[in-house]
Amino acid sequence: MMNRISSNMMYDQSVALMLSKQSKLNHLEQQLATGKKIVSAKDDPVASGTAVGMDRVLAELEKLGSNASTVQNRLGLQENALAEAGELLQRVSDLTIQSNNAALSADDQKAISTELRSIKEQMLALANTKDGSGRYLFGGAADADAPFTASNGSITYNGDQTQRQVEVAPGTFVSDALPGSEIFLRIRTGNGTVDGSAAAGNTGQAVLTDISRDGSGSWDGNSYTLRFTGSDSYDVLDANNAVIGTGTYSSGDDILVQGLRVKIEGEPAAGDSFTVGAAGTRDVFTTIDRLVQTLEMDTTTLAGVTAQQNGLQASLRDVSRAAEAMIDARAAGGSQLKAVDDAASLREANSVTLQTSLSQMRDLNYAEAIGQYQLEGAALQAAQTIFTQMQSMSLFNMIR
Numbered sequence: 001m002m003n004r005i006s007s008n009m010m011y012d013q014s015v016a017l018m019l020s021k022q023s024k025l026n027h028l029e030q031q032l033a034t035g036k037k038i039v040s041a042k043d044d045p046v047a048s049g050t051a052v053g054m055d056r057v058l059a060e061l062e063k064l065g066s067n068a069s070t071v072q073n074r075l076g077l078q079e080n081a082l083a084e085a086g087e088l089l090q091r092v093s094d095l096t097i098q099s100n101n102a103a104l105s106a107d108d109q110k111a112i113s114t115e116l117r118s119i120k121e122q123m124l125a126l127a128n129t130k131d132g133s134g135r136y137l138f139g140g141a142a143d144a145d146a147p148f149t150a151s152n153g154s155i156t157y158n159g160d161q162t163q164r165q166v167e168v169a170p171g172t173f174v175s176d177a178l179p180g181s182e183i184f185l186r187i188r189t190g191n192g193t194v195d196g197s198a199a200a201g202n203t204g205q206a207v208l209t210d211i212s213r214d215g216s217g218s219w220d221g222n223s224y225t226l227r228f229t230g231s232d233s234y235d236v237l238d239a240n241n242a243v244i245g246t247g248t249y250s251s252g253d254d255i256l257v258q259g260l261r262v263k264i265e266g267e268p269a270a271g272d273s274f275t276v277g278a279a280g281t282r283d284v285f286t287t288i289d290r291l292v293q294t295l296e297m298d299t300t301t302l303a304g305v306t307a308q309q310n311g312l313q314a315s316l317r318d319v320s321r322a323a324e325a326m327i328d329a330r331a332a333g334g335s336q337l338k339a340v341d342d343a344a345s346l347r348e349a350n351s352v353t354l355q356t357s358l359s360q361m362r363d364l365n366y367a368e369a370i371g372q373y374q375l376e377g378a379a380l381q382a383a384q385t386i387f388t389q390m391q392s393m394s395l396f397n398m399i400r
Helices: 007-034 045-099 106-127 284-295 302-362 366-392 395-399
Strands: 148-151 154-157 165-169 172-175 194-198 207-213 224-230 233-237 243-248 254-257 260-265 273-278
Touching: 045 106, 045 165, 045 172, 045 284, 045 302, 106 148, 106 284, 154 284, 165 302, 172 302, 194 207, 194 302, 207 302, 224 254, 224 260, 260 273, 284 302
Parallel strands: none
Antiparallel strands: 148 154, 165 172, 194 273, 207 260, 224 233, 224 273, 233 243, 254 260
16 A cells, blocks of 8 residues: 655645644743743643642631731730720729728718729720721620610620630631620629628628638538627528537637638627628629729718728729739630731741642743743744745656
């Protein structure tokens, strides 16, 4: 069998070769112009698909970075607000100590009460702090409206108990600002575990100055009453007012009551009583209000002075617990800020790794591409030369 080589076939092959070389040159020019090895998905379908997936991951990392910036801003504002609230409570503590001075006049105590009311207003303003986007910081998820409102002297919480969890790195979540109920409300009284108070009808001059657990672990969580039968003796009553013990009293000595340690100073009268038991909870605004009420008590009698001193001692304990609650909240926020910083490092590391991989897939090796471009250019020129020579060929030229 013989294959016939026609002039048309040779012409078509030469044209196809030149077009192929021209196409390769065009593709190389696009690569050199864009700096990308993959100009279209058909250049490398597998690598192109992988690169698209990596682009999505990088976009997700950018979104997580935006989340982190938002929550970091809110946690920073929370830190500022709580630091200022702590300073206000320190001032309340100083004023409480100052007011427990018999030398103060009625005008002095009135001035202290006025300052305490101002501090309460400042505390309310801090509790209604907004973030940069106009949302309320301490409202939980219900942060569109002010979480705390004042009505007839009382403070109402309008937020919820939600503390958002925000993703700031793949699989890493941090807690947003605490809801206001966890900071300004439900603060433990007394020493945080146990508390005590003097009965309203006491007529003696005994003041409850301290209460705690005695370290034996024998306290059962119930409340007990110390009822003085004289200036140096007392009965211990359970919740049912049944006498379960007796003791002798000396001013300033510790009294051990069913696993609790109570310190009372001064001289009680027969019938005076003090209740001790589990600490309750109280909001910081009510704590300030009670202190103001204590300062405005009638102190024209010794019993009134003693009642005021008992109230001031209770206020000191409660203000101290409120200050500790602010410190605990700041510590919790600080740990979340640290988590945000750690997440930033993780995102940066992931981003660098992905961008390096993308660069290896997409970015052009200019030296190699230029060399290939020159080679393809030479090949195209050779193909054009051959085509030109072929066109000038003729059988008549061969037989002359």
